[in-house]
Amino acid sequence: xxxxxxxxxxxxxxxxxxxxxALLAGFAVPAAAPLRVSAAxxxxxxxxxxxxxxxxxxxxxxxxAGRGTAEDLAGGLFAENAGSTDSxxxxxxxxxxxxxxxxxxxxxxxxxxxQARYGTADRLSSAKATEWHRITLAALACGGDxxxxxxxxxxxxxxxxxxxTKPLNNxxxxxxxxxxxxxxxxNYAAPSDAYQSRADILQSILDVQLPxxxxxQLGSNADVDVTAMxxxxxxxxxxxxxxxxxxxxxxxxxxxxxxxxxxxxxxxNTESTAQVIMALxxxxxxxxxxxxxxxxxxxxxxxxxxxxxxxxxxxxxxxGSEDWMxxxxxxxxxxxxxxxxxxxGSLYRFGGGTPVLETAPAEASDDQGESGSGERTxxxxxxxxEEGSEDLPVSDGEIPESPSDGASQNPDVEAPADSPDxxxxxxxxxxxxxxxxxxxxxxxxxxxxxxxKRAKGRKKDxxxxxxxxxxxxxxxxxxxxxxxxxxxxxxLSGNASDTVTVRIDCSTVWANEEDLDPALKDGGYIPxxxxxxxxxxxPFSEGETAFDVLMRIxxxxxxxxxxxxxxxxxxxTAYVRGIEHLYEFSCGPLSGWTYSVNGEFPDRGSSGYILKxxxxxxxxxxxxxxxxxxxxxxxxxx
Amino acid sequence: MRLLSNLHPAVLLAYIVxxxxxxxxxxxxxxxxxxxxxxxxxxxxxxxMFAARKILGISLILISLVTLTNxxxxxxxxxxxxxxxxxxxxxxxxxxxxxxxxMLAAVILWFKGYGAVMxxxxxxxxxxxxxxxxxxxxxxxIRFVPLFVRQIRQVYQVxxxxxxxxxxxLSDRFLGGARVFSAVLTWALENAIDTSNSMRARxxxxxxxxxxxxxxxxxxxxxALTVLAFLALPAASGARQGLLDFTYYPAVTWPGxxxxxxxxxxPIGLMMLLPAMIEIADRLIWNTYRSKI
Numbered sequence: 001x002x003x004x005x006x007x008x009x010x011x012x013x014x015x016x017x018x019x020x021x022a023l024l025a026g027f028a029v030p031a032a033a034p035l036r037v038s039a040a041x042x043x044x045x046x047x048x049x050x051x052x053x054x055x056x057x058x059x060x061x062x063x064x065a066g067r068g069t070a071e072d073l074a075g076g077l078f079a080e081n082a083g084s085t086d087s088x089x090x091x092x093x094x095x096x097x098x099x100x101x102x103x104x105x106x107x108x109x110x111x112x113x114x115q116a117r118y119g120t121a122d123r124l125s126s127a128k129a130t131e132w133h134r135i136t137l138a139a140l141a142c143g144g145d146x147x148x149x150x151x152x153x154x155x156x157x158x159x160x161x162x163x164x165t166k167p168l169n170n171x172x173x174x175x176x177x178x179x180x181x182x183x184x185x186x187n188y189a190a191p192s193d194a195y196q197s198r199a200d201i202l203q204s205i206l207d208v209q210l211p212x213x214x215x216x217q218l219g220s221n222a223d224v225d226v227t228a229m230x231x232x233x234x235x236x237x238x239x240x241x242x243x244x245x246x247x248x249x250x251x252x253x254x255x256x257x258x259x260x261x262x263x264x265x266x267x268x269n270t271e272s273t274a275q276v277i278m279a280l281x282x283x284x285x286x287x288x289x290x291x292x293x294x295x296x297x298x299x300x301x302x303x304x305x306x307x308x309x310x311x312x313x314x315x316x317x318x319x320g321s322e323d324w325m326x327x328x329x330x331x332x333x334x335x336x337x338x339x340x341x342x343x344x345g346s347l348y349r350f351g352g353g354t355p356v357l358e359t360a361p362a363e364a365s366d367d368q369g370e371s372g373s374g375e376r377t378x379x380x381x382x383x384x385x386e387e388g389s390e391d392l393p394v395s396d397g398e399i400p401e402s403p404s405d406g407a408s409q410n411p412d413v414e415a416p417a418d419s420p421d422x423x424x425x426x427x428x429x430x431x432x433x434x435x436x437x438x439x440x441x442x443x444x445x446x447x448x449x450x451x452x453k454r455a456k457g458r459k460k461d462x463x464x465x466x467x468x469x470x471x472x473x474x475x476x477x478x479x480x481x482x483x484x485x486x487x488x489x490x491x492l493s494g495n496a497s498d499t500v501t502v503r504i505d506c507s508t509v510w511a512n513e514e515d516l517d518p519a520l521k522d523g524g525y526i527p528x529x530x531x532x533x534x535x536x537x538x539p540f541s542e543g544e545t546a547f548d549v550l551m552r553i554x555x556x557x558x559x560x561x562x563x564x565x566x567x568x569x570x571x572x573t574a575y576v577r578g579i580e581h582l583y584e585f586s587c588g589p590l591s592g593w594t595y596s597v598n599g600e601f602p603d604r605g606s607s608g609y610i611l612k613x614x615x616x617x618x619x620x621x622x623x624x625x626x627x628x629x630x631x632x633x634x635x636x637x638x
Numbered sequence: 639m640r641l642l643s644n645l646h647p648a649v650l651l652a653y654i655v656x657x658x659x660x661x662x663x664x665x666x667x668x669x670x671x672x673x674x675x676x677x678x679x680x681x682x683x684x685x686x687m688f689a690a691r692k693i694l695g696i697s698l699i700l701i702s703l704v705t706l707t708n709x710x711x712x713x714x715x716x717x718x719x720x721x722x723x724x725x726x727x728x729x730x731x732x733x734x735x736x737x738x739x740x741m742l743a744a745v746i747l748w749f750k751g752y753g754a755v756m757x758x759x760x761x762x763x764x765x766x767x768x769x770x771x772x773x774x775x776x777x778x779x780i781r782f783v784p785l786f787v788r789q790i791r792q793v794y795q796v797x798x799x800x801x802x803x804x805x806x807x808l809s810d811r812f813l814g815g816a817r818v819f820s821a822v823l824t825w826a827l828e829n830a831i832d833t834s835n836s837m838r839a840r841x842x843x844x845x846x847x848x849x850x851x852x853x854x855x856x857x858x859x860x861x862a863l864t865v866l867a868f869l870a871l872p873a874a875s876g877a878r879q880g881l882l883d884f885t886y887y888p889a890v891t892w893p894g895x896x897x898x899x900x901x902x903x904x905p906i907g908l909m910m911l912l913p914a915m916i917e918i919a920d921r922l923i924w925n926t927y928r929s930k931i
Contacts, residue, residue, distance in 0.1 A: 460807040479722045487721040519885040562713045565724070581716065581888035 008450045015447030022440030044288050045301055047341045053305065054097060054334045056312030057327045061090070063311065064324075074142075075102030082106055083113035088138040089328045095141035096347050097335035107142035110135065115150030123157065128171045132158020133178035140185055140350040147188070159183045159201070160194035168201065172217040173226055176204050180233040187352030198355065205233055206244055211536050213247030213556070214255075224255050224262045224272045228279035235282040235346055236355050245283065250556050252276055253292040254492050254539060259306075260298030269317050270307045270326040273300050274333035281336040282346035291489040304333055437474050444470045491555035496539030498613035502553045504533035506582055506621035508631060515588035515623065525581050532580050533557060535616070546595055546617050547574045547607035554579075566607050573605025582621060590625040601626070640924075641916055646859040647760040649866070654752050656870045657909065661744055664882040667733075669906060670740045676910030677747035683917035684754050697747055701739035708735025714887040734886040751913070753780070763853055774842060778833070785829075790822050869909040876902035 058073055065077050074094065078087035091106055114135060117124050124131040136146040136154045146154045159179045162168050168175045180201045183190065190197045209215060214222025215230040231248050238245045255262060262272040277300050280287040287293055287300045307315045307330070313322030314330040336347040448467040482490075507530025509516055520526055538553045547563075554561045562578040569575045576593050577584050584592035595606055596618045602609045611617065622631045642650075661673045678697075682690045708731050710723070715730030758777040765773035794815075797803070802814050876882065881902050885891045 458806055460809050464809050480724070482721050484718040484720060484726065487726075519887065519891065523889060523891070525888060560716070560726075578714065581714065583714065 010450075011446055012450030015443050015445070015450055018439060018443030019447055020443075022436055022443050043302055045305060045337075047338060049305075050334050050338050050341075051097075053308060053312075054093075054099070054331055054338075056308070057314065057331045057334075058094075058312075060309075060312035060322065060327060061324075064313070064322075072102045072105075075105035079106045079109040082109035082138075083117070083135055085134065086324065086328075088134050089332055092137050092141045092347070093328075093331040093335040097338050098342075103142035107139065107144045110138060110142065110144070111150035113150075114152055114154075118150065118152050123152075127166065129158055129162045129166070129168050129175045130171065130178045132162070133182040136182040137185055137348060137350075146182070146185075155182065155188045156194075159188075160190035160196050160198075163195045168196070169204070173205070173208050173215060174217060174229055176201055176208075177215075177226070177229045177233045180205060181229075181348050184233075184236055184355045185348055185352075186350045187355050202234075202237065205230060206241065209244055209248065211534060212538075213244075213249075213251035215248065222251065223264055224252065225264050225275045227252055228272075228275035231279040232282045232346060232348060235279075235284075236349075238283060247557070249280075249283070249285070249292070250492070250558075252279070253489070254552075254556055256293060256295050256300070257303075258296050258298065260293075260295055260300050260303035262300065267317060270304060270314050270323075271316070271329040273304050273307075274326075274329040276300050277304060277333040278336040278347055281340040282348070286340065287337070291486050292492065294489070301337065304330060434478070437477055441471060441474045488555050488558070491551060496541040496544075496552075498540045498542070499537040500540045500549055500611050500613065500615045500617060501535045502533065502538050502549060503535045503616070503618045504531070504559070504579055505618060506530045506532060506579075508621055508623045509582070509587050512587050512591075512623040515591070517586045520582060520586060532559065532582075540611065540613065542613075543610060545607050546597065546602075546609045546611055547576075547605070549611060549617060550576070550595075550606060550619065566605070569605070571605055572608070574607035575605060576619075579619060579621075587621070587623045591621065591623045592625075593619055594622055594626050594631070595619045640920055641858075642755045642913065642920075644858075645862055646853050646855050647756065647764045648855070649859050649862045650752070650756050650760070651764060652863065653866055653913075654748070654756075656866060656873075657748060658745065660873055660877075660882075660906065660909070661741060661748070663877075664884075665734075665737060665741075665886070666882050666884040667737050668903075669882065669910075670737050670744060672907055672910040673744040674740050674747065676912075676914055677744050677751055679911065679914035680751045680917060681747055683914055683921065684751060693747065693750060697743035700743050700746075701736065704739030704742060705732060705735040708732065708738065716889045730886050730888070730890055733890060737886075755913075760853070782826075786822065786826060789825060790818060793818050793822055793825075865912075869905040869912075872902050872905040873909065876906075 059069065061073060061077065062069060062071055067073075067077055071077065074091060078090055081087040087106075091101075091103065094101055095103060114124070124135070132154045135149065136158065139146045139149045139154070147156070159168075159182050162179065168179045180198070182188075183198055183201065205215075209230070210220055210222050212222055214224075214227040216222050217226050227248050231245065231252075234241060234245055234248075252262075256276075257263065257268060259268075260273075261268045262276050263269065264272045276293075277287050280290070280293065280300070285293075288302075289299075293300055304314075307318070307326070309315055309322045311322060313324075314326045315321060316323035316326040332347060339345070339347060444467055448463050451463050506526060509526055510528075510530055513521070516526075533553065536553060536557070538549050538556070540549055540552075550561065553559070559580050560578070561576065562583065564575040564577060566572055566574045576595075578586075579593060582593075594601060596602075597609065597611065597615050599616075599618075620631050624631075657673070660669065664670070674697075678690075678694055681693065684690075709727040710725075712731040712734065713725050713728065715728030717729040718726045719729060719732075720727055758780045761780070762773050762777050765776075794803075797814070797818060802817075803811060805811070876899075879902075881893070881899060884893070
């Protein structure tokens with residue numbers, strides 16, 4: 001049977017070549033973002049690698065201090081500074097990881113240290129309750145009893161009765177946070193005559209959560225480290241306070257850089273990344289696998305390990321040298337990861353079962369609820385008046401705070417880590433991918449057409465079937481199916497240097513209750529004050545539109561948004577149909593969503609309005625086509 | 639078929655109007671599924687299982703098509719499943735699509751079954767005097783489909799003897815079928831012109847032309863209408879009460895049921911299943927009679 005070189009032959013061959021090229025190029029070459037599966041590229045660190053890194057850190061400690069390579073650090077180098085931040089954290093990490101060392105010697109050194117300090121007027125510290133908390137954890141790590149360390153009851157003096165001397169948050173919120181961590185470390189109970197109960201301390205932590213989900217050391221500038229520590233304190237209660245925990249986790253996810261690391265005070269550093277890793281493991285989230293914390297194939301763990309220096313120690317910042325505190329924090333993070341891989345609990349739990357709240361604290365954040373709160377506030381102001389300035393936390397080796405370089409405690413203003421070009425690059429990559437898919441489709445079509453002409457009988461059917469399947473598969477890839485979690489994670493990724501505020505208000509609905517869709521009214525989908533979202537700060541970078549910011553806050557706060565993309569509306573801008581299940585026409589035929597920027601209503605769709613840093617965006621639901629009487633538009637619109 | 643065929647056409651019309659009034663104005667899943675079940679059972683009882691499976695298969699394809707396309711433009715609903723084309727696919731939109739498809743399929747099946755009982759002469763009898771031209775056009779349209787099918791079969795058989803369908807490949811058969819179809823289409827156009835000439839010659843469409851039909855309103859028709867009234871009135875009152883309402887968005891809410899609602903649901907169920915029950919009873923009685931011979 002001779003093969004005639006005719007039209008069909010050429011078609012077949014050309015189609016086959018095109019198909020082969022499309023398959024090779026489209027599926028073998030890694031393209032930037034969506035289609036690529038991150039897990040295939042990102043490196044997962046194993047337990048051996050973790051323990052090897054831990055040993056490396058300890059070797060570096062020996063080397064730096066000029067000790068022998070075989071010295072037992074717990075009984076030797078570390079014991080010399082028992083009861084200080086230089087040593088305690090190392091011991092906690094080593095013990096919780098399961099490394100063998102002479103913890104008994106450390107414990108006795110610790111007891112002596114505590115006993116000596118209890119001889120002074122301030123005992124362990126005048127300003128910082130966290131001294132008690134850290135030594136509690138260190139004592140537990142050595143197998144001691146924090147309620148009797150050198151004769152002192154650290155839980156009483158440092159946690160539930162600390163308020164008698166100074167408020168727990170005298171040094172900042174980490175005081176309250178670590179108080180709860182110390183109390184829950186082995187499920188200690190505060191007696192009924194305690195100054196503060198477990199519920200009080202827990203509530204005071206929840207009360208200081210900022211609207212964006214994060215926590216600040218002082219004031220309202222959210223900080224990654226403090227948020228991570230707060231999450232470790234809230235971890236045992238995450239079922240009861242799932243909403244708050246989730247918001248804090250979303251905040252952390254939104255602060256992750258494209259290289260997987262975290263920053264504090266505008267500087268990306270190891271300690272912040274380590275703290276986040278510890279927090280995630282405490283919550284039961286795998287920092288190497290959870291899609292919320294995988295950015296461009298980088299995880300917090302991969303970033304942490306990238307900070308390891310050849311000598312075994314860890315650098316504080318990318319361009320720095322090996323640092324004692326950074327190595328210490330890295331060891332804690334490694335210990336937390338190893339515990340997670342071993343199926344053990346949080347780094348700061350030493351047994352004793354799940355803590356139970358003695359009394360459920362008040363749910364509303366403005367409701368103090370507990371007795372004695374009035375007195376506490378009085379005490380606070382008293383104390384603040386006397387010793388205001390010196391109690392402000394300074395970067396001198398506190399309980400894990402990243403040493404901020406000087407003044408700026410402004411973690412919201414970050415140095416833009418990755419250039420915004422990444423957005424353009426991924427757009428080009430997506431277009432390229434589309435071209436490859438279409439050419440693959442065309443190639444298979446040509447191939448089959450040429451083949452169809454030649455093949456006989458049943459072979460034609462098989463060819464047709466394969467062609468249809470290939471076309472269906474290509475279309476499937478065009479649709480970019482993904483799980484909802486991954487979709488949210490993708491929306492949250494990206495670095496943003498400025499902020500704008502967003503507010504979502506539908507209170508006009510209650511003025512027109514009779515027109516409201518009964519399913520929404522009875523189902524409780526609309527809050528009583530009509531505010532879906534109070535004024536919240538949203539990370540924002542130059543050139544983004546009001547629509548981009550809405551999408552981002554929706555991903556951060558898990559709001560449902562239904563919209564029509566810009567390409568499918570006649571005006572060329574995106575149209576928001578519904579927010580949180582409140583749709584256009586849900587409250588009468590003239591109802592729908594509109595937005596204002598700094599109080600004025602723009603004349604174009606949200607995806608066509610570029611914001612500036614600091615703008616205040618408000619999404620308002622109108623029941624009367626946006627007329628002045630309804631929502632105060634500048635002029636009547638028809 | 640005996641009982642249903644012998645009913646007065648007005649009764650049949652009343653029944654189908656009531657049925658459509660219920661099905662097309664509700665989105666309640668139970669009502670729709672009952673309607674579909676009733677239609678399917680009726681078709682199976684009338685045409686037999688083998689012949690009915692083709693139309694039932696098509697109806698299932700229709701339902702799945704509507705189910706899968708609804709999430710493409712309806713993103714409401716509280717339970718997100720996954721994301722396609724950058725938009726969320728929710729369980730509620732899938733469910734709504736399913737019920738919409740089932741409603742479409744139920745209406746189609748009911749009309750098919752209805753067509754088996756309400757023949758064109760009954761139709762003409764009902765509307766001949768009142769809307770002569772309209773009933774004429776409708777009866778011609780109803781006649782056309784079986785005629786077309788018959789012609790296709792004839793052309794197909796001839797083409798087969800000429801050797802058209804010898805290739806086993808599906809795609810070849812498909813192309814062959816397309817060729818036959820285009821031939822029959824040409825024939826149909828010519829046939830239409832012939833038919834209209836013939837009908838005009840015989841005086842169709844003139845005022846005063848009578849049609850002979852033997853339908854009288856008997857006792858059994860009166861009973862049938864009473865039964866229908868007994869089924870329709872509770873349905874109407876239930877509809878006014880809101881028992882036919884159902885919310886899909888933002889979340890599927892099953893309305894609470896009380897015992898009194900049975901007074902509504904039993905008539906609805908009977909309404910949907912009555913033709914099937916009558917048909918099956920008819921067949922059973924027929925088989926019993928035959929076995930006694």
